[in-house]
Amino acid sequence: MTTATADRTHVVIALDFPEPNEAERFLSLWRDREKPFVKVGMQLFYAAGPRWVASLVETGYSVFLDLKLHDIPHTVAGGIGSLTGLGVDWITLHAGGGKAMMEAAKAAASAAGSRRPRLLAVTQLTSMDRRAMNDELGIPGTVRDAVLRYARLAEQAGMDGVVCSGEEAGWIKEKVGRSLMTVTPGIRLNGQRTGDQKRVMTPEKAVRSGADHLVVGRPITRAQHPVEVYEEMVKCVQQTRRENDV
Numbered sequence: 001m002t003t004a005t006a007d008r009t010h011v012v013i014a015l016d017f018p019e020p021n022e023a024e025r026f027l028s029l030w031r032d033r034e035k036p037f038v039k040v041g042m043q044l045f046y047a048a049g050p051r052w053v054a055s056l057v058e059t060g061y062s063v064f065l066d067l068k069l070h071d072i073p074h075t076v077a078g079g080i081g082s083l084t085g086l087g088v089d090w091i092t093l094h095a096g097g098g099k100a101m102m103e104a105a106k107a108a109a110s111a112a113g114s115r116r117p118r119l120l121a122v123t124q125l126t127s128m129d130r131r132a133m134n135d136e137l138g139i140p141g142t143v144r145d146a147v148l149r150y151a152r153l154a155e156q157a158g159m160d161g162v163v164c165s166g167e168e169a170g171w172i173k174e175k176v177g178r179s180l181m182t183v184t185p186g187i188r189l190n191g192q193r194t195g196d197q198k199r200v201m202t203p204e205k206a207v208r209s210g211a212d213h214l215v216v217g218r219p220i221t222r223a224q225h226p227v228e229v230y231e232e233m234v235k236c237v238q239q240t241r242r243e244n245d246v
């Protein structure tokens with residue numbers, strides 16, 4: 001298990017593929033290179049199952065298991081208990097499940113001792129904007145305020161980090177605390193299609209804004225030359241960190 005540390009910003013590749021063999025074919029592009037940190041989300045997990053995820057870990061990948069758990073505390077604790085044996089690095093759950101749910105998840109993860117996965121609370125999805133949040137969900141105020149509220153709750157419940165957009169990462173560091181890890185999807189290069197994402201940022205700007213780690217799917221998985229795009233992003237992130245002393 002690799003642990004993402006503050007001295008390195010990971011560009012985590014979201015393996016949003018329908019079948020494990022597609023994901024494996026994609027990963028084979030990195031055959032002679034350092035293995036990237038990868039994210040397995042619901043699409044691939046439901047198709048490939050937990051054993052495949054465990055085999056990915058055994059092969060040497062750092063894995064972010066993004067299942068966004070959200071249920072009553074007892075059920076989420078049970079889910080976390082079933083997932084800890086896979087050896088993944090990070091697991092997501094929705095902060096909107098509440099403090100008791102997150103605390104139950106933390107207790108279940110802690111049972112794995114030093115090999116426990118880090119728990120990340122998802123705040124407001126990056127596919128949401130203020131209009132959808134206010135009008136559809138009935139949550140008043142700005143997205144930033146809502147994200148901050150979730151982040152505070154996550155910190156109080158002992159979460160290791162939060163998933164948020166680049167627009168909120170720095171705000172969270174300032175208002176909630178620097179030790180709470182900020183993991184940021186919604187990453188796009190200048191001029192790239194945003195698709196269903198609403199709160200997007202370039203890798204450079206996200207790092208400057210306070211993102212500890214980036215999650216990138218389609219800009220890499222759908223690129224003509226995925227390894228080159230990935231390496232370019234890693235280089236850009238490292239350079240930004242150096243230049244901004246972050």
Ligand SMILES: O=C(O)c1cc(=O)[nH]c(=O)n1[C@@H]1O[C@H](COP(=O)(O)O)[C@@H](O)[C@H]1O
Nearest residue numbers: 014066124125126163185186215216217218
């Ligand atoms: O938890 C996540 O990883 C996540 C949270 C969020 O708010 N927004 C978000 O896009 N994600 C994930 O990040 C990835 C982004 O993919 P792309 O939009 O293709 O780069 C997807 O796998 C999403 O499931």
